[in-house]
Amino acid sequence: MKESVYIGIDVGSVSTNIVLVNENQEILKKMYLRTMGNPINVLQVGLCQLRDEYNDKINVLGVGSTGSGRQLANFIVGADIVKNEITAHAVASSTYVPDVRTILEIGGQDSKIIILRNQTVCDFAMNTVCAAGTGSFIDRQAARLNIPIEDFGDYALKSDNPVRIAGRCAVFAESDMIHKQQLGYSKEDIINGLCEALVRNYLNNIGKGKEILPPIVFQGGVAANKGIKKAFEKALGHEVYVPEHYNVMGALGAALLAQKAVQKAKRTNFLGLNIVDINFQVKGFECPNCPNACEVVGIYKDDNLAARWGDKCGRWADISIESPS
Amino acid sequence: MKTKIGIPRALFYYEFASLWVNFFSELGLEVIISPKTNKKIINDGTIAAVDDACIPVKIYHGHVINLRNKVDYLFIPRIMGITKKEYICPKFCGLPEMIKYSVKDLPKLINTKIDLMKKDNLLNQMLEVGYIFINDKKRIVEAYHKAKAIYDYEKSKLKLPLVNNTNNVVIMGHPYILSDDYLNMNIKAKLKKAGLNYLLPEMFDDDILTKYAKQYNGKVFWYFFHQMIGTCFYLLEQKLVEGIIYLSSFGCGIDSVVAETVERNIRRNCDIPFMLLTIDEHSGEGGFNTRLEAFIDMLKWRKQNENYISPYGNYLYTR
Numbered sequence: 001m002k003e004s005v006y007i008g009i010d011v012g013s014v015s016t017n018i019v020l021v022n023e024n025q026e027i028l029k030k031m032y033l034r035t036m037g038n039p040i041n042v043l044q045v046g047l048c049q050l051r052d053e054y055n056d057k058i059n060v061l062g063v064g065s066t067g068s069g070r071q072l073a074n075f076i077v078g079a080d081i082v083k084n085e086i087t088a089h090a091v092a093s094s095t096y097v098p099d100v101r102t103i104l105e106i107g108g109q110d111s112k113i114i115i116l117r118n119q120t121v122c123d124f125a126m127n128t129v130c131a132a133g134t135g136s137f138i139d140r141q142a143a144r145l146n147i148p149i150e151d152f153g154d155y156a157l158k159s160d161n162p163v164r165i166a167g168r169c170a171v172f173a174e175s176d177m178i179h180k181q182q183l184g185y186s187k188e189d190i191i192n193g194l195c196e197a198l199v200r201n202y203l204n205n206i207g208k209g210k211e212i213l214p215p216i217v218f219q220g221g222v223a224a225n226k227g228i229k230k231a232f233e234k235a236l237g238h239e240v241y242v243p244e245h246y247n248v249m250g251a252l253g254a255a256l257l258a259q260k261a262v263q264k265a266k267r268t269n270f271l272g273l274n275i276v277d278i279n280f281q282v283k284g285f286e287c288p289n290c291p292n293a294c295e296v297v298g299i300y301k302d303d304n305l306a307a308r309w310g311d312k313c314g315r316w317a318d319i320s321i322e323s324p325s
Numbered sequence: 326m327k328t329k330i331g332i333p334r335a336l337f338y339y340e341f342a343s344l345w346v347n348f349f350s351e352l353g354l355e356v357i358i359s360p361k362t363n364k365k366i367i368n369d370g371t372i373a374a375v376d377d378a379c380i381p382v383k384i385y386h387g388h389v390i391n392l393r394n395k396v397d398y399l400f401i402p403r404i405m406g407i408t409k410k411e412y413i414c415p416k417f418c419g420l421p422e423m424i425k426y427s428v429k430d431l432p433k434l435i436n437t438k439i440d441l442m443k444k445d446n447l448l449n450q451m452l453e454v455g456y457i458f459i460n461d462k463k464r465i466v467e468a469y470h471k472a473k474a475i476y477d478y479e480k481s482k483l484k485l486p487l488v489n490n491t492n493n494v495v496i497m498g499h500p501y502i503l504s505d506d507y508l509n510m511n512i513k514a515k516l517k518k519a520g521l522n523y524l525l526p527e528m529f530d531d532d533i534l535t536k537y538a539k540q541y542n543g544k545v546f547w548y549f550f551h552q553m554i555g556t557c558f559y560l561l562e563q564k565l566v567e568g569i570i571y572l573s574s575f576g577c578g579i580d581s582v583v584a585e586t587v588e589r590n591i592r593r594n595c596d597i598p599f600m601l602l603t604i605d606e607h608s609g610e611g612g613f614n615t616r617l618e619a620f621i622d623m624l625k626w627r628k629q630n631e632n633y634i635s636p637y638g639n640y641l642y643t644r
Contacts, residue, residue: 068611086619087626121623122596126616128603209592291365292507295608 002059003028006262007050007270008255009043009077010085010248011035011069014108014135015221016042017251018050020058025095025256029053030248032221039069043076044276051273062268064088064258066250075299075307076280078271081254081261088253090114090121093217095256096243101213104232104240105249106202106222108135113206125206133201135222137170141177141194145187152191156227159192161185167197168204195227199235214238219246278302285323287311298323327355328458331396331432333388334359336381337404337417339504344476345400348451351468352458357396359388362507364608366391371606373427379574380605381501382416382423384508389428398433398457406442411548414579447473485528493565494624495524497553497587498572499580503527508604509572510613519621524566526556533559541586550583557587561594568598568624570617575605598623 003022010017016039020029031046062080065073066088074082085107093103094116103114111134115123127134142149163185166176173194180190203212216238222228223246232240245252262268281300286293294311305323308316316323330349332338338345338358349356359366362384370387371380392399401424404417416423421436437454441447448469455465494516502509503525516523526534534555538545541558545551560566569591573580584601591599600620602613 068615084615084618084622086615087622120626122627123598124619124623126612209588291360291363293364 002057004061005054005058006061006255006258007063007077008248008251008253008258009063009065009073009079010067010088010250010254011039011043011065011073012067012085012108012250013110014139015247016046016067016069017248018043018046019245019248019251019255020050020054021252021255021259023061023259025259027245027252030245030251032247035069039072040076040280040282043073044280047077047273048276051276055273060268060270060273062258062262063270064254064256064261066254071309072299076271077275078269079254079258080265080269081257083254083257085250086112086114086124086126087121088250088257089219090116090124090253091256092249092253093219093243094119096245096252097215097217097241100215100217102210102216104202104216104218105220106134106218106228107220110134111202111206111220111222113202113210113212115210115212123210125208125210127206133167133198133205135220137173138194138198138222138225138228140170141174144174145191147187147191150224153195153224153226153228155188156192156195156225157230159186159188161189162196163189163193165190165193165197167201173197192227192231195225195231196234198228199231203235212236212238216240218242219249221247223247283323284310285325287316288324289315296323327353328398329355329357329396330398330400330435331357331359331392332400333385333392334361335385335388335505336420336501337402339501340407341476343479344472347472347475348455348468349400351471352455352465354458357392359391362387362505367507367606367608375423375427377576378416378423379576380508381499381505381574382420383606384505385420386424386427389424389431393428393431396432398435399431400435400454402454403436403438405438405440406548407439408441408548408551409445410442411551412442412546413548414577483527484530485524492521492567493524494521494568494570495526495556495560495566496570496572497526497556499549499574499577500525500527502572502574502604508574510604510610512570512572512617515614515617516621519618521568521621521624526552529556529559537562547579547583549579550586553583553587554590557590560597561591564595564597566597567628568620569600570620571599571601573601573603575603598627 005020005022008019016033016035018031019027021027033042033046035042063077064081065079066083066085070082089105093100101116105112110127112126114121139149142152163180166172177190218229218240223242229240279302282297284295284297287296292312296308296310296316298305298308305319332345346356366387367384369390370383374383374386401421403421406413437450439450451469452465496503513523534552537558538551538555541554571584573584588599
């Protein structure tokens with residue numbers, strides 16, 4: 001018998017995550033793929049893997065999409081719900097850790113804090129003008145120090161002599177780090193200092209004025225970094241809990257939301273796993289009709305224009321109108 | 326042919342439009358207002374203006390560039406203050422200079438000083454403007470009174486009758502941000518689409534705001550502070566809204582104090598959700614929409630919970 005499942009898709013700036021959950025909200029499969037600037041391609045590769053592995057074993061009841069590429073994903077797969085990543089993360093967390101009161105989430109290019117009380121979101125914040133203190137910053141520093149990102153946390157844990165690194169800005173942090181390095185501090189201590197700087201920056205920026213109460217859940221790709229987890233625990237004075245599926249919580253939330261949406265709508269918009277065989281292409285143009293010069297994006301399914309978006313006035317939504325060359 | 330006078334559709338235009346436009350029309354001038362902000366205006370403005378100006382000031386430069394070849398005069402008053410003993414952002418009193426040194430090939434500028442901080446002498450100041458065009462005191466005074474009456478009427482039309490319906494969200498911030506839908510990323514339409522009503526500080530009665538602003542324990546230094554803090558205390562007491570969104574432009578000196586004070590007072594004294602959104606010259610609306618959608622979800626989620634229904638069950642809206 002085929003198992004009934006829901007698919008959750010989170011298309012983020014750095015990673016594209018896909019999860020498969022059954023009706024009891026148990027995870028059957030999770031995928032963490034690097035977006036590498038090509039969300040459509042990565043999504044198709046991921047779904048192709050799903051098809052190869054599960055095609056005759058599952059019956060897809062619904063699909064949810066989230067992340068900054070949620071609209072794109074929606075178009076390709078036909079989602080039953082398209083949700084922002086803040087809500088998706090909160091839903092996933094509060095399902096698996098029901099009494100959670102604070103969610104710390106650090107992703108590739110954004111970081112957020114979500115405050116819950118009585119299982120309801122009551123406040124949230126996201127980084128505003130600056131990406132210091134997010135995953136890409138650590139990625140970059142790891143590359144600079146020639147350490148695989150997976151080992152970054154372990155290095156930090158080996159430190160026994162904290163080094164203070166300026167954390168307000170990635171550029172300042174980098175120059176401070178170089179100066180400390182030239183003075184002869186060990187790699188481990190500098191990495192630990194970086195973890196603490198990132199946490200300090202996070203708490204000052206995003207956590208400013210927020211009442212951070214336990215239980216605290218730490219999720220997002222950066223939660224893999226034990227050094228950051230330890231630095232959070234040190235700064236907050238509470239245990240920080242990293243859930244089992246920390247790196248795909250957004251996708252998980254999308255899947256859970258899809259379940260609810262489909263239960264209500266009694267049908268799914270999902271276009272089927274065979275969409276991986278379609279050749280999708282994106283072509284953009286600048287609309288010449290008014291001084292707004294909107295950047296309009298058209299998406300082509302096997303060379304046929306299938307949808308267009310990006311215009312403020314909506315004149316290009318009608319795909320029977322030809323795009324200007 | 327009529328003399329043409331241009332008014333940039335930015336900054337204090339949104340506050341004084343009907344006064345200025347009708348005054349000049351009554352004097353027999355053709356008034357030309359720049360079009361609504363668009364991408365070209367923002368691009369031209371950001372290139373021309375000094376780099377550390379806030380985005381509304383940059384947009385103003387763009388509107389000036391749009392008008393400069395279409396008019397004989399440009400009306401860029403030097404506004405010092407518009408209420409008694411209250412300052413406004415210092416960029417307004419330097420605006421004529423900023424424009425003069427940043428934008429080339431300008432028509433004649435009219436930069437009469439408008440200062441209502443000591444006494445209400447708007448009439449005298451508009452007389453000064455009028456004399457540039459006609460030497461007829463009686464006609465200028467008449468034009469002023471006609472325009473002022475329309476202006477007062479327009480202002481009073483904005484005021485709300487008593488609000489008691491639910492689903493209200495207030496959007497706070499400078500009027501020139503809240504009125505420019507290109508700059509504020511169409512936030513009003515987006516809220517409406519999500520089934521929420523929006524309220525703006527300009528909809529509340531001035532006397533009420535003044536009364537509530539007195540609750541603030543400290544000197545109310547700016548006109549804008551007075552409006553925002555008055556709105557803030559009024560909302561706290563009347564519980565008219567379910568959420569508060571504060572729109573601020575990046576680098577705004579006044580907001581660095583006002584937004585902070587408003588946020589602190591709201592967070593300490595009530596549990597109404599509050600969100601501060603900072604805008605600049607972004608044209609991608611993704612980040613803005615994500616935050617706005619999450620905020621709207623939060624309001625709906627809370628409402629469900631108050632009614633003791635499952636935490637995120639029934640509020641979901643599909644496309």
